[in-house]
Amino acid sequence: MTLAVVCRAILGWAAIIAVIATALFVAAGSSYLQYRTPVYVAAGFAGVVALCLLLVQPLLATGMLPGLPLRAGRRVHRWTGVALVLAVAMHVAGLGIASPPDMLDALTFTAPTLFSVFGVVAMWALVAAALLAGVRKRRSLRPQAWRLAHCTAAAVVVVGSVAHAMLIEGTMGSVSKTLLCALVIGSSALTAARLRPWAGAWRAWPGQARK
Amino acid sequence: MSQVPMVRRRFVAAGAAALLAAGPGLTSPARVQGLAPTKSMRGGANNYLPGAPVVDRIGGGGFTMSGTVRRAGDGTPLKGIRIQIWAHTVEGRESEVRSHGATLTNADGIFQLDMPQIVPIFGQPHGHLAYDSGGFRTVFLRPVMASARDTSLSAHFVLEPA
Numbered sequence: 525m526t527l528a529v530v531c532r533a534i535l536g537w538a539a540i541i542a543v544i545a546t547a548l549f550v551a552a553g554s555s556y557l558q559y560r561t562p563v564y565v566a567a568g569f570a571g572v573v574a575l576c577l578l579l580v581q582p583l584l585a586t587g588m589l590p591g592l593p594l595r596a597g598r599r600v601h602r603w604t605g606v607a608l609v610l611a612v613a614m615h616v617a618g619l620g621i622a623s624p625p626d627m628l629d630a631l632t633f634t635a636p637t638l639f640s641v642f643g644v645v646a647m648w649a650l651v652a653a654a655l656l657a658g659v660r661k662r663r664s665l666r667p668q669a670w671r672l673a674h675c676t677a678a679a680v681v682v683v684g685s686v687a688h689a690m691l692i693e694g695t696m697g698s699v700s701k702t703l704l705c706a707l708v709i710g711s712s713a714l715t716a717a718r719l720r721p722w723a724g725a726w727r728a729w730p731g732q733a734r735k
Numbered sequence: 736m737s738q739v740p741m742v743r744r745r746f747v748a749a750g751a752a753a754l755l756a757a758g759p760g761l762t763s764p765a766r767v768q769g770l771a772p773t774k775s776m777r778g779g780a781n782n783y784l785p786g787a788p789v790v791d792r793i794g795g796g797g798f799t800m801s802g803t804v805r806r807a808g809d810g811t812p813l814k815g816i817r818i819q820i821w822a823h824t825v826e827g828r829e830s831e832v833r834s835h836g837a838t839l840t841n842a843d844g845i846f847q848l849d850m851p852q853i854v855p856i857f858g859q860p861h862g863h864l865a866y867d868s869g870g871f872r873t874v875f876l877r878p879v880m881a882s883a884r885d886t887s888l889s890a891h892f893v894l895e896p897a
Contacts (some may be wrong), residue, residue, distance in 0.1 A: 556855060558823075559823070559825055559854050560826070560828075560856075570786060573865065611741075619857070623782065623829065623856075625778075625780075625781040625782060625832070626778065626782075626857045628780050629778050634777060634778075635777065635778055636776060636778040636877060637778075637858055637859060639858055640858075663866075676808070679844035691858070692858040693855045693858055693859055693883060694855065
């Protein structure tokens with residue numbers, strides 16, 4: 525390992541940790557927290573943590589995080605995926621306890637707020653991506669088709685979550701939130717460019733193969 | 736040589752004349768049909784506790800909720816109408832009894848109630864208002880503040896007989 529590679533690894537991790545730590549630190553200092561119940565505070569933070577996980581999740585899948593090459597990255601990717609599902613479950617359950625009618629409106633797409641729609645769509649896309657991850661080893665889908673399906677669901681999660689977060693007036697600081705969201709979009713776009721999940725998904729389709 | 740079917744100046748003049756003739760009819764249908772009743776807003780009834788008492792002020796005050804109540808059709812201001820108000824404030828959550836209060840409209844159909852500062856909850860700084868007294872059809876409103884730093888919010892009711 526050359527010095528340049530080590531320096532790049534340190535800088536890369538430092539940047540990611542700085543962005544996530546700043547987002548969490550600013551949210552923890554919000555004046556709104558004092559007017560909320562512990563359950564609501566925990567639910568809100570679960571949402572912030574989920575957004576932070578979305579930053580590293582695509583990078584882990586492509587082995588782009590310094591020190592975590594593809595194979596190791598994918599192993600961590602599975603666990604951060606589980607953490608992401610748990611964080612979103614805590615977010616939804618906690619907000620449901622804090623204000624049942626508001627959560628019911630959101631889940632039934634009858635809320636007055638547009639961000640609820642984005643959030644709930646992202647949640648179901650996350651469920652789809654997680655279920656796909658669960659059945660991957662069964663090989664019920666060809667690898668290329670599985671990858672396209674998982675990446676499509678992940679893209680909906682990313683776009684939905686970023687729109688959800690940006691439209692919300694909550695504990696997150698507007699600058700740190702915008703920076704985090706921009707980087708989440710960036711890391712996902714970088715991953716899509718690297719993985720090219722659309723490549724081969726149609727080419728190897730049984731009907732196409734005969735041609 | 737081709738002939739222009741209509742001179743531009745005449746075209747503009749004709750258009751302007753047509754707009755002038757039809758304009759008032761297009762812009763104010765309310766004058767013909769009467770003032771339309773206010774519809775309940777989505778999520779307006781969330782965390783509603785019926786029967787909030789008429790109070791001078793909710794909690795310590797510092798934030799002003801105001802508005803008007805008129806009758807559908809002719810727009811007559813309605814006096815003595817009970818409007819219930821609640822919100823997530825610096826003193827309590829939406830679902831807490833102490834966050835709820837009611838007030839009555841004056842002779843001009845205007846109501847105003849002092850309440851604690853509203854803080855954002857569920858992603859938006861918003862208040863809740865209800866007309867639910869029986870004489871007119873029930874209406875629930877959920878106005879959103881332009882800024883979380885605002886110290887007042889207003890909402891207007893146009894009621895139709897139940």
